[in-house]
Amino acid sequence: xxxxxxxxxxxDDEGFMVDDKAWTKEIGQAIAEALEVELSDRHWAxxxxxxxxxxxxxxxxxxxxxxxxxxxSMKEMYQLFPDGPAKLAANIAGLKKPTGCI
Amino acid sequence: xxxxxxxxxxxxxxxxxxKLALIASKGSLDMAYPPLIxxxxxxxxxxxxxxxxxxxxxxxITKKKMSGLNVxxxxxxxxxxxxxxxxxxxxxxxxxAAASWMMRGEIKKLGFPRVPxxxxxxxxxxxxxxxxxxxxxMMKLTEDDLIDGAxxxxxxxxxxxxxxxxxxxx
Numbered sequence: 001x002x003x004x005x006x007x008x009x010x011x012d013d014e015g016f017m018v019d020d021k022a023w024t025k026e027i028g029q030a031i032a033e034a035l036e037v038e039l040s041d042r043h044w045a046x047x048x049x050x051x052x053x054x055x056x057x058x059x060x061x062x063x064x065x066x067x068x069x070x071x072x073s074m075k076e077m078y079q080l081f082p083d084g085p086a087k088l089a090a091n092i093a094g095l096k097k098p099t100g101c102i
Numbered sequence: 103x104x105x106x107x108x109x110x111x112x113x114x115x116x117x118x119x120x121k122l123a124l125i126a127s128k129g130s131l132d133m134a135y136p137p138l139i140x141x142x143x144x145x146x147x148x149x150x151x152x153x154x155x156x157x158x159x160x161x162x163i164t165k166k167k168m169s170g171l172n173v174x175x176x177x178x179x180x181x182x183x184x185x186x187x188x189x190x191x192x193x194x195x196x197x198x199a200a201a202s203w204m205m206r207g208e209i210k211k212l213g214f215p216r217v218p219x220x221x222x223x224x225x226x227x228x229x230x231x232x233x234x235x236x237x238x239x240m241m242k243l244t245e246d247d248l249i250d251g252a253x254x255x256x257x258x259x260x261x262x263x264x265x266x267x268x269x270x271x272x
Contacts, residue, residue, distance in 0.1 A: 006105050015106035034106045063146055064213070064223075074226035083111040084148040091106055101143055102214060 005030045016090070016097050020054065023094030032092045035083075043080050043092075046072055050093040060090040062100030113149045121150040123264035125271045129161030131171040131202050131217075135209070137162075137272045138220045145227035152267065153224075154260045155252075156234035159272075160241065163233060163249045168218045172202040218249070225251050232260060 009027055010018040015034075017023060028047060032039045039047075049070050053061040063086035067074050081088035086098045104110060113120040122144045126137040137159075141151045161167040175181050175192030187197065206216065215223060225231055232255035233248050245254050255263075 011103050011105055013104050015104045015110045031106045034108070035111065036108045064215075074223055078145075078226075078228055082148070083108065084146055086146055088111060091111070101139060 006034065012096075014097055017094040020051075020094050020096070023051075028092050028094060031094070035088060035091065037081065037088065037092065039092075040080075042072065042076065043089075045070060046077070046080065046089050047093045050089050050095060054093070054095050059100075060086070060093070060095040060098040062086060062098060062102055064102045065100075111148060113147055119150055121152065121264065121267035123260075123267040123269045124151065124153045125269065126153065126155050126159035126162055127157050128272060129158035129167070129171060131173045131205055133159075133272060134162045134171050134217050135214070135220075137270070138217070138224055139214075140270060141224045141229045142220075142227060145224065145229055150267075151224070151229035152260070152264050153229055153231050154234060154255070154257075155232065156237050156257075160233055160237055160243065160248075162217060163221060163231060163252050164243065164247055165249060166247065168221065168249065169216070171217055172198050173205050174198060175201050221249055225249075230263075 005026060009022060012018055029039065032043070037043065046066060049066060050061055053065070053069070061069070063077060066072065066086065066089065067077060072080070077085040086100070090096065090098050124137045124141055126134070137153065141153055144151045155163050161171060175187055175197045176189060178192070181187050181189070181192060181201065187201065191197065214220070221231070231249070231252040233243070233245070233252055235254050235256045238244070238254060245252070
């Protein structure tokens with residue numbers, strides 16, 4: 001049986017990665033599969049933005065920030081990540097849970 | 103430590119998907135934001151949202167009124183410490199408009215949208231928006247007066263829609 005890549009990664013109690021620097025695209029792919037999100041180019045656009053933004057600010061971007069800084073609209077964000085757009089994007093991107101309330 | 107899973111992201115109540123019923127009954131600027139922020143937070147957490155706007159709360163979803171909501175400077179005990187406006191001065195002409203202008207500025211600084219844009223945002227996020235039929239009849243409003251996407255609903259129908267939901271009344 002092939003080893004699950006997620007067994008090699010540390011997660012907190014809510015399933016967010018403890019160390020964002022340990023993230024790779026393969027891990028992102030595996031997290032998305034665990035969350036039952038099928039990744040498209042549009043998902044990756046959001047994930048890449050979230051990682052780049054975290055790099056410069058130290059915080060995962062809020063949903064509003066994602067919709068303002070990328071060409072992904074609010075409606076599309078909810079289509080891409082129906083169970084909660086900002087936190088699912090952060091989860092897949094290997095970042096901590098976002099705390100912003102907008 | 104928990105491996106990521108879909109279940110960790112789902113706010114599942116006892117009867118299936120968790121649902122929030124928000125009732126907005128006040129139309130001042132300061133009372134428009136709590137239901138909007140809570141509706142948005144719920145949708146961001148994957149919770150279904152039904153919003154019922156009644157009495158003065160209708161102003162929040164009335165096209166002609168929603169951009170110009172004001173904060174009261176008279177009879178508002180919070181006005182004095184925050185804005186430094188004693189009640190006796192609050193009654194002067196233009197005071198309410200000035201305080202509202204200040205508050206809109208503070209809200210903007212926090213990166214929060216203005217009321218019309220915020221309404222559009224929560225509706226794009228999937229919140230359902232209803233105007234109270236009885237209040238609308240009283241104020242001589244029709245569905246055309248409401249923000250696009252809002253529908254007119256009776257209180258009993260709202261009860262049917264929100265069976266099992268958690269309720270927040272603002």
